[in-house]
Amino acid sequence: MSNDTCHCILLRKATRKVSSYYDEALAPLGVNIGQFSLLRNIRKLEPVSLTDLAHKVELDRSTVGRNAKVLERLELVAIGHGEDQREAVLTIAPKGREILEKGAPLWDGVQDRIEARLGREKAQQLQELLAEL
Amino acid sequence: MSNDTCHCILLRKATRKVSSYYDEALAPLGVNIGQFSLLRNIRKLEPVSLTDLAHKVELDRSTVGRNAKVLERLELVAIGHGEDQREAVLTIAPKGREILEKGAPLWDGVQDRIEARLGREKAQQLQELLAEL
DNA sequence: AGTGCAAGCGGGTATATGCCCGCGACCTGA
DNA sequence: TCAGGTCGCGGGCATATACCCGCTTGCACT
Numbered sequence: 001m002s003n004d005t006c007h008c009i010l011l012r013k014a015t016r017k018v019s020s021y022y023d024e025a026l027a028p029l030g031v032n033i034g035q036f037s038l039l040r041n042i043r044k045l046e047p048v049s050l051t052d053l054a055h056k057v058e059l060d061r062s063t064v065g066r067n068a069k070v071l072e073r074l075e076l077v078a079i080g081h082g083e084d085q086r087e088a089v090l091t092i093a094p095k096g097r098e099i100l101e102k103g104a105p106l107w108d109g110v111q112d113r114i115e116a117r118l119g120r121e122k123a124q125q126l127q128e129l130l131a132e133l
Numbered sequence: 134m135s136n137d138t139c140h141c142i143l144l145r146k147a148t149r150k151v152s153s154y155y156d157e158a159l160a161p162l163g164v165n166i167g168q169f170s171l172l173r174n175i176r177k178l179e180p181v182s183l184t185d186l187a188h189k190v191e192l193d194r195s196t197v198g199r200n201a202k203v204l205e206r207l208e209l210v211a212i213g214h215g216e217d218q219r220e221a222v223l224t225i226a227p228k229g230r231e232i233l234e235k236g237a238p239l240w241d242g243v244q245d246r247i248e249a250r251l252g253r254e255k256a257q258q259l260q261e262l263l264a265e266l
Numbered sequence: 267a268g269t270g271c272a273a274g275c276g277g278g279t280a281t282a283t284g285c286c287c288g289c290g291a292c293c294t295g296a
Numbered sequence: 297t298c299a300g301g302t303c304g305c306g307g308g309c310a311t312a313t314a315c316c317c318g319c320t321t322g323c324a325c326t
Contacts, residue, residue, distance in 0.1 A: 002173065002237075002240065002244075003170050003173050003174055003177075003190075005244070005260065006155075006166070006170060006240070006244065007151055007244065007247050007256070007259070007260070008148070008151045008152050008154070008155045008166050008170075009166070009170050010260055010263050010264070011144065011147055011148040011151055011152075011263065012148055012152070012167075012282090013191060013263070014144055014263040014264075014266045015141070015144040015145055015148045016283075016284090017266055018140055018141045018144055018266055019141050019144075019145070020284095021141075022139075022141045032311080033139070033141050033142070034145075034311075034312070035311090037136050037139060037141075037142050040135065040136050041136055044136075049274075050274075050275070051273085051274060051275085058146060059312090059313070059314090060313060060314050060315075061274080061275080062275085062276080062277085062313085062314075062315080062316095063312070063313050063314070065275070065276070065277095066276095066277095066311085066312085066313090067311080067312075067313095070310090070311075084273090084274080084321075084322070085274095085320080085321060085322085086273065086274040086275065086320070086321050086322075087273095087274065087275090087321095088274080088275070088276095104135075107135065107139070111135075111138075111139070111140065114140050114266070117265070117266075118262065118265055118266070122262060122265075123140070125258065125262065126140070126259075126262045126263075127138065127140070127143055129251065129255060129258065129259045129262070130143050130144065130146070130147040130259075131143070131147075132250070132251055132255075133147045133150055133151055133247070133250075133251070145312090149313075149314090153314095165281080167281080167282070168281090182304075183304075183305070184303085184304060184305085192282090192283070192284090193283060193284050193285075194304080194305075195283080195284075195285080195286095195305085195306080195307085196282070196283045196284070198305070198306070198307095199281085199282080199283085199306095199307095200281085200282075200283095203280090203281075217291075217292075217303090217304080218290085218291060218292090218304095219290075219291050219292075219303065219304040219305070220303095220304065220305090221304080221305070221306095
């Protein structure tokens with residue numbers, strides 16, 4: 001019984017479902033929502049180090065490092081060095097900018113569909129509730 | 134900007150955070166919330182096949198199979214065979230029942246803390262919104 | 267200049283999850 | 297009875313995520 005009311009389990013279930021909505025929409029571009037979102041964050045901060053980016057997206061540095069490496073392999077991001085030789089500096093590659101542009105309307109579509117189904121107010125409520133957790 | 138309003142990203146963030154609440158509470162027992170929840174579902178359905186369990190928890194069969202194997206290694210669950218030699222039949226092991234009993238109050242504690250912080254109504258709202266996604 | 271501490275990473279380990287492929291077990295119609 | 301189709305699984309591949317350890321680079325203080 002308690003499984004059906006466990007906030008954690010329900011959140012996970014919802015997250016999987018919603019992730020799939022975005023993933024399906026972005027599939028034509030060959031990226032998933034995690035990669036697309038990371039790409040957007042990099043664009044906003046570039047040039048940025050792994051550590052700073054990790055702080056920004058509130059993920060572990062090693063996680064961001066691995067995810068960034070996938071983006072590099074896809075040639076969407078370039079990983080270079082800063083003056084500080086320890087730093088891995090991320091910048092958006094040309095292909096990355098293209099994905100960002102093509103992806104924007106696709107992302108908007110999913111976002112809109114979700115808000116349409118839920119209703120603007122409820123969608124707003126949801127985001128507030130999630131932030132309060 | 135859009136990253137800060139992406140339903141998917143916000144859900145993921147919330148899920149990671151909330152998972153950690155439950156994980157920390159259950160840590161003394163050596164299990165995480167995913168394992169604990171799966172254990173509860175197995176108890177409710179035992180003896181149950183991987184496929185049936187996967188349907189119940191709405192996860193991929195292979196995922197459940199792997200997770201169940203971890204529970205088996207922890208000696209919380211026994212994986213046997215049904216009459217149908219293809220079927221892997223799961224049952225709760227003695228240690229598993231112990232974990233279920235000891236974990237219940239810990240789980241309740243987190244659940245209560247979350248609902249206290251959010252307020253009963255909002256917690257209820259949250260669950261409804263998640264279900265509508 | 268030298269030493270010692272701090273910072274930035276990579277990589278190992280573990281879990282979570284999904285999809286797909288191949289294998290062995292079953293079952294049903296001819 | 298046997299061939300073909302179906303069912304249940306394990307395991308491979310890919311991503312997401314965290315934590316920890318060890319290496320290299322920087323830097324500040326002596």
